[in-house]
Every structure is written in C-alpha cells, then in structure tokens.
Amino acid sequence: MTEQKQPIFTLENGSVRYGSGQPEAVSGVSVRLYRGEILGLVGESGCGKSTTARAMLGLVPLSGGRLTLHGTPVSVHERRLRASVQAIFQNPAASFNPKRSLLDSVAEPLRVHGQGTSKERRARALAELDRVGVTEQMAVRRPNEVSGGQCQRAAIARATILRPEVLVCDEPVSALDVSIQAQILELLAELRTEQGLAMLFISHDLGVVASLCDRTAVMYAGRVVEQGAAPDIANRPRHPYSVALQDAVPSLDLTADPAPRIRTRTGTDDVDGRLLPGCRFAELCPSVTSACTAAPPALDELSPRHEVACYHPFEPAVR
Ligand code: SF4
Structure with a gap:
C-alpha cells in the first residue's frame, strides 16, 4: 500500500x-483511515474496539478528542458524516426490520436521503444487492427467511x-460459518479495491486481520498499544501484549515452536496496571520496571509506520 498524505476519516486522541x-x-x-486501505483493530473482548467504532459512528459520545473528515473537524450530527461513513455489524439480522424485505431495507437509505423515485x-437496490451476490429471489425475502451470509x-x-467513503465493520464475520466468512471477506476486499473504500475492520481473529488488512492496530485496556503494517504486526510484534496475543493463536504448522515467546505474569498482583497511572499491561507484563508504572508509554515510531507504546519493546530476534 502506497504512502498517502491525508487520511479520509480520523479519530484523534x-x-x-x-x-x-x-x-x-x-x-x-x-x-x-486512508482511501483504499483496511485498518484492522484487534484485541481481546472488552478492550475498547467496539467502543472506538461506536464513537467513530457517533453512537456513543466522545468525552475527549475529535473526528475529522478530509482534514476538517466534523460533528456526528453533520449530514456529510452520515452519508460518508457507514457501518456493518456482527449480527446483520438484528439490524434489519424483521417485517420488511431485504430489498426494502436496502432501498431505505435512498429514501431517507431523498434520492430517486420509488421505482x-x-x-438501484436490486442492482446493489446483485453486486454483492444477493439474487432478486432472495432480495424479496425477510431477514429471517435467508441465511446469515445472505443477510450480511x-x-x-x-x-x-x-457510495460512502468509509465503512466501519464491527466483527462482521464472527457470527458466520467459516466457509461463509471467507466469501464475505473476499467481498469486502473487492469493495476496497473497486470503490477505494477506507475501512475499519474490527476482529478478535488475528488470522482474519492478517489476511485482509493493510495495517493493524492492537488495543489493550482502552488504548492502542501497537500499530503498523499488517505483516509486521503479524510476524514481528514488538509490544509484549501483541506477542502474547499472537502466541495464543493455535498454529497448524507442526514444526513451529509451541513455546510462548513471553510468559505473562499471573497471580502476582503486586502491580495493578488499571489503577496505577502507567502502562495498563504492567499487571501481566514480564518486562515491567518501575518506569512502566509511573506514566503511560506514548506510541513511538520504532521503524517507519510501526509504532509501539512500550518502554521495553520485545526483541523479535529472540525466537
Ligand atoms: S511499558 Fe513496561 S509494562 Fe508496559 S508493556 Fe512495555 S515493558 Fe511491559
């Protein structure tokens, strides 16, 4: 992915x-979020991924920071934001009106924005559905009459x-069968390429993120602790939490070394990272020092486009 100067859509601080x-x-x-690029946001359940997405969609208010669209601050109430930034969620059936056909629901945004006649x-809705692989025969059905994949x-x-510029995808495949997941991921990748969409792709599945995304950001306890090119984060993570997260993924490579590269501390509880002002991973981190608990580490660039918030980044050559 080429270096791009200005992101389309940002959440700042x-x-x-x-x-x-x-x-x-x-x-x-x-x-x-940059045009034609997918940013994966990963981390364990409750780390703040979905809250971040909801804040970017204006579904929860920001207590600090701001959103920008094409470099200028934008309010969640502005029409240009609602037209430019759209979302898909984990359970598509729940986001559709169960009494209406898929076709009617897909046409609804056009009606809300005053576009075209009913016919x-x-x-347009039929064409859009056809483009994503939903036939007219399926389109006239209600959400509970089609599969989860068709619904998504x-x-x-x-x-x-x-025709938004940004798509926020919050765990869009985690409720689907594996074979259907692959089809939906392929569809998202096509949309990114064909329409130049900027995407935020939230997942707890590192394999999915590594295969789909251009960049990856890792969240822990409400903060981004590492971000960079997806292959770098997958193959050479530098934050101890990212390393532990990667080590927790089962490998199909029987020759791979099953020993974790770091061993998170358990039961020591001598440092409570959530209560102290410093690094929130301090409670579990084997590399913790007194500096770590004094102040939160900032995201620093270790190499071009690879940022890590850690006073003692993991050295990848160890394994
Ligand atoms: S800042 Fe310290 S406690 Fe936090 S991840 Fe880095 S080494 Fe561990």
Whole structure:
C-alpha cells in the first residue's frame, strides 16, 4: 500500500467514558483511515474496539478528542458524516426490520436521503444487492427467511448504496460459518479495491486481520498499544501484549515452536496496571520496571509506520 498524505476519516486522541465517575473505556485513541486501505483493530473482548467504532459512528459520545473528515473537524450530527461513513455489524439480522424485505431495507437509505423515485430506488437496490451476490429471489425475502451470509451481504449492500467513503465493520464475520466468512471477506476486499473504500475492520481473529488488512492496530485496556503494517504486526510484534496475543493463536504448522515467546505474569498482583497511572499491561507484563508504572508509554515510531507504546519493546530476534 502506497504512502498517502491525508487520511479520509480520523479519530484523534479519542476518549469515551460511560458515565461520570467511571474509568475511561477508551483513552486517547487515534485512528486514521486512508482511501483504499483496511485498518484492522484487534484485541481481546472488552478492550475498547467496539467502543472506538461506536464513537467513530457517533453512537456513543466522545468525552475527549475529535473526528475529522478530509482534514476538517466534523460533528456526528453533520449530514456529510452520515452519508460518508457507514457501518456493518456482527449480527446483520438484528439490524434489519424483521417485517420488511431485504430489498426494502436496502432501498431505505435512498429514501431517507431523498434520492430517486420509488421505482428508481427499487432498481438501484436490486442492482446493489446483485453486486454483492444477493439474487432478486432472495432480495424479496425477510431477514429471517435467508441465511446469515445472505443477510450480511444485504447489510453490506445497504451500507454501500449511498457510495460512502468509509465503512466501519464491527466483527462482521464472527457470527458466520467459516466457509461463509471467507466469501464475505473476499467481498469486502473487492469493495476496497473497486470503490477505494477506507475501512475499519474490527476482529478478535488475528488470522482474519492478517489476511485482509493493510495495517493493524492492537488495543489493550482502552488504548492502542501497537500499530503498523499488517505483516509486521503479524510476524514481528514488538509490544509484549501483541506477542502474547499472537502466541495464543493455535498454529497448524507442526514444526513451529509451541513455546510462548513471553510468559505473562499471573497471580502476582503486586502491580495493578488499571489503577496505577502507567502502562495498563504492567499487571501481566514480564518486562515491567518501575518506569512502566509511573506514566503511560506514548506510541513511538520504532521503524517507519510501526509504532509501539512500550518502554521495553520485545526483541523479535529472540525466537
Ligand atoms: S511499558 Fe513496561 S509494562 Fe508496559 S508493556 Fe512495555 S515493558 Fe511491559
């Protein structure tokens, strides 16, 4: 992927707090989405991935930071944001009206934005559905009358019918069978190439992210701890949490060394990273020092486009 100067859509230093007195669910997270590029956002359940996505979609308010579209600040209430940024979610059936056909639901954004006559909207919706592999015979059915894969294809058609520039995908394949997952991933990759869409792809599956995405950002406890080119993060992770995350993925390579490269601490509990002001991985990190618990490490560039928030990054040559 070529270096690009200006991202289409960004979250800058974004923070989200669910209620006063609560700890921040997301702290100072920055996300940059470029035309024709897919950014994978990975991390364990509850790390803040979906909250980040929801903040970028305006579904939860930011307690700090801002969104920009083409370099200028944008409010979640602005029409240009709603037209430019669309989303697909894990359970597409839940996001459709169960009483309406897929065709009617896919045509709905055109009606909301005042585009075309009823006949024209139907024709455009059918064309959009056909483009993502949903036949007219399927399109006239309700969500509960088609498979999960067909439903997710229709959700993609509904998200792209207004020709957005950005697609936010929150765990879009995790509820699907493996064979269907591959088809949906292929479809997303095609859309990225054909339409130049910028995508945020959220997943807990590192294999899926490595195969689909151009860049990867790793989140832990509400912060981005590492980001860079997807192959670099997959093959040469430098943050101890990213290394532990990679080591937890089962390997099909029987010659691979099964020993983890780092051993996370357990049961010591002498440092509570969530309560102290420093690194939030300190509680589990085998490389923790007093510096780690004094102040949170900033994302620093270790090599071009590879940033790590760690005072003592993992050395990949060890294995
Ligand atoms: S900053 Fe310190 S505690 Fe945090 S991941 Fe790096 S070495 Fe571990």
